[in-house]
Amino acid sequence: MKYFGKKYKKIIIKLIGNIARPRFGWKKKLIKFVKFFYLLIEIPFEILGDILFVFKRFKKVTIENPKKILIIKTDQFGDVLFSTFLLPIIKKNYPEIQIDYLINPKTEIILKNNPNIRKILFWSDPFLYFLIGRNEKRSSFLKLIQQCIECIKNIRSERYDIIINTRAYPPSNNIFLKLMGPKNIIAFDISEQSYLADVLANYDLKEEDWKNYLNLISPFCKNTQDETFNAEFYNFDDNIFKKIKVDGKYVVISPISFDPERYWPNESWKEIIKKLVEKKYKIVLTGLPFQEQMLREITVGIDNDKIILATKFSIAEIASIIKGSDFWLGIDSFPAHLSIALKKKTYCLLNGKYYFLKGYSTKTWIDAKAMIPLIKDVFVFNINSTSKDIEQKIEETIQ
Numbered sequence: 001m002k003y004f005g006k007k008y009k010k011i012i013i014k015l016i017g018n019i020a021r022p023r024f025g026w027k028k029k030l031i032k033f034v035k036f037f038y039l040l041i042e043i044p045f046e047i048l049g050d051i052l053f054v055f056k057r058f059k060k061v062t063i064e065n066p067k068k069i070l071i072i073k074t075d076q077f078g079d080v081l082f083s084t085f086l087l088p089i090i091k092k093n094y095p096e097i098q099i100d101y102l103i104n105p106k107t108e109i110i111l112k113n114n115p116n117i118r119k120i121l122f123w124s125d126p127f128l129y130f131l132i133g134r135n136e137k138r139s140s141f142l143k144l145i146q147q148c149i150e151c152i153k154n155i156r157s158e159r160y161d162i163i164i165n166t167r168a169y170p171p172s173n174n175i176f177l178k179l180m181g182p183k184n185i186i187a188f189d190i191s192e193q194s195y196l197a198d199v200l201a202n203y204d205l206k207e208e209d210w211k212n213y214l215n216l217i218s219p220f221c222k223n224t225q226d227e228t229f230n231a232e233f234y235n236f237d238d239n240i241f242k243k244i245k246v247d248g249k250y251v252v253i254s255p256i257s258f259d260p261e262r263y264w265p266n267e268s269w270k271e272i273i274k275k276l277v278e279k280k281y282k283i284v285l286t287g288l289p290f291q292e293q294m295l296r297e298i299t300v301g302i303d304n305d306k307i308i309l310a311t312k313f314s315i316a317e318i319a320s321i322i323k324g325s326d327f328w329l330g331i332d333s334f335p336a337h338l339s340i341a342l343k344k345k346t347y348c349l350l351n352g353k354y355y356f357l358k359g360y361s362t363k364t365w366i367d368a369k370a371m372i373p374l375i376k377d378v379f380v381f382n383i384n385s386t387s388k389d390i391e392q393k394i395e396e397t398i399q
Contacts, residue, residue, distance in 0.1 A: 006205055007190040011046070014169055015039045017367025039170055042192065053195035061199045063184055063220040066161035068098045072177070073107075073166050074123050077315070078334040080107045081341055082371050083166055084232040085210060086217055087116040093221040102155070109315050113234035123151055125171075155180040162186060164216050168203050186216055205364045208357070210373045229373040231341035233319060240317040241324070244308050250282040252322050252339070254330030255298060256291050261354045262331045264383060269298045271387040272329070277306045284308045284321055286335055327398065329390070332370050340378055345397060347390060348372055351383040 019036050069090070073083045080103055087099060098118045101111055105122040124144055156179075163177050165187040172191040187197035194200060201215040214224040241247075255269050273283055283306060285295045292311045299307045310321060319338055322328055328339035329347040332355060339346045350370055352361040357370040360380060372380060379393050 006203070007046075007050075007194070010169065010190050010205065011039060011043060013365060013367045015043075035170070042170065046192065049193060049195040056195055056197070057189070057200065061184065061219070063162060063199065066094065066097060066220055068100070068158065068160050069162040069164060070100045070102060070121075070155065070158070070160045070180075070182070071164045071166060072102045074102065074104045074125065075107075075167070076104075076334070077107050077110055078337040078371065080110045081231055081233060081334070081337045082210070083213070084111070084114065084116075084341070085230050086213060087114070087232060088230060089214075089221060089224065089227050090217055091116050100158070100160075102151075109235055110233070114232055115234070116232070121151060121154065123148065152176075152179055159183070162220065165191060165197070166213065166216065167191060168212070186219060188212070188216070205356075206358060208374060209369055209371045229340075229375050231337065233338065233341040235316045236320045236323065237314065237316040238320045240313060240320045243313075243317075244284070244310065244321070246282055246284060246308055246321075246324075248282065249280060249326055250284055250308075250324075251276055252284045252286060252325045252328045252330075252335075254286045254328070254333065254335035256287050256294055257331050257333050261351050262333070262349070262383070264331060264349050266298050268387045270300070270302070272390055273299060273302060273307075275387070275391050277302060281326065282306050282308065284310050284325070286310045286318055286321075286330075327394070329394075332372055336372060340373065340375075343377070345377045345379075347379050347381070347394060349381050349383055349385065353383075 015036060019032065071083065071086070073080050090097060090099060099116055100119045100121060101117055102121045102123050103111065105124065108120060111117055111120055124147065160182040162184045163180060163182040163186070165172060165174055165177055165185065168188040168190055170192050172187070174185060174187050174191060174193040174196040177185050178196055184198045185196065186199040186201055187194055188203040189200040190203045199219045203212050203215070210229045214227060218224045253273065255264065257263070276283060285299070285307065287295050289311050292309060295309055295311065310318065318335070319342065322335070322339050322344060323342050325344060327345035327347065328335065330336060330349070332348055332350045336346060336348045350357055350360055350372065354366060355361070355368050355370040356364055356366040357372060357380065358374065360382060372378065374380065379397065381390055
């Protein structure tokens with residue numbers, strides 16, 4: 001019964017979270033309300049399926065010598081990058097294995113040039129088509145359906161030994177994976193239609209997410225408990241330094257998020273930037289073009305020769321900037337995952353009230369989970385930390 005307990009606990013958390021968390025953008029509010037009603041409809045089907053297929057919770061399936069696997073990760077940039085730490089572990093166990101990915105087309109840049117990936121396939125969810133802000137290229141709905149059918153056909157023709165569903169929370173449909181005809185489906189035991197998976201991976205609500213991910217590959221990889229987090233990124237454009245003309249010591253700071261609950265006061269940013277400038281660092285501030293004015297407000301009164309705004313560059317260019325920096329500082333968002341993948345010292349602000357992370361949140365009754373790994377050279381601060389708290393940690397850890 002413990003499986004059902006945590007699964008439905010998480011569904012209820014997501015149900016409540018979709019209407020309870022503070023959201024100021026009407027687009028996000030619309031998306032959350034759609035998810036809320038989707039879950040209301042989904043719950044009876046989950047209960048029925050878990051009753052009919054209860055035996056699968058106790059069935060043991062052995063997977064030996066897989067030759068070809070497909071990883072499903074149709075999420076945002078940071079989530080896709082996070083998942084790449086599994087690749088070298090799989091390759092260490094099976095050097096000749098073929099690893100393919102199914103992703104949202106816009107995140108291809110994250111996997112580009114990765115030598116551990118044979119092929120990248122694309123999926124645009126038709127259920128998100130009518131949600132404004134979720135479909136940047138408004139192709140016809142009929143064309144989108146045709147693309148999805150073609151994608152399923154291509155996947156079926158591959159006859160994968162394993163399809164790995166990396167999503168734990170709704171929407172994490174396993175019914176579509178069945179249509180793709182793999183020999184085995186591995187999915188988290190709390191995912192949607194988990195009763196359709198062949199192998200159920202334990203998902204611990206109180207554990208770091210990267211350790212939960214290891215459970216997805218432990219059915220066919222040995223000694224995964226000895227592994228650590230090592231995300232991969234191979235897509236760079238070092239010509240960026242000709243554009244921004246940065247040399248000497250510099251720090252990359254990413255202070256802005258789309259989510260208001262991740263906000264850290266401008267005055268706190270200004271204080272720590274002043275301190276870093278006093279220590280002879282140049283500051284590269286990253287953000288999107290429409291965030292440039294917000295970044296300028298943070299640096300009012302600070303020597304402009306020490307500040308570089310990076311708001312009009314590609315992910316490959318930003319990666320090159322972070323790679324050459326002394327360290328990265330910012331909020332829990334995609335640039336944090338990029339910094340960690342590039343093995344840089346990473347100082348990350350997290351709101352433990354809304355994003356659960358082991359040791360930083362007092363309860364698991366939170367509908368969102370931070371994917372920041374607690375490993376060497378990653379230093380996490382709750383959002384109520386002061387600039388002095390962060391300054392002190394930087395002084396202690398930078399040599």
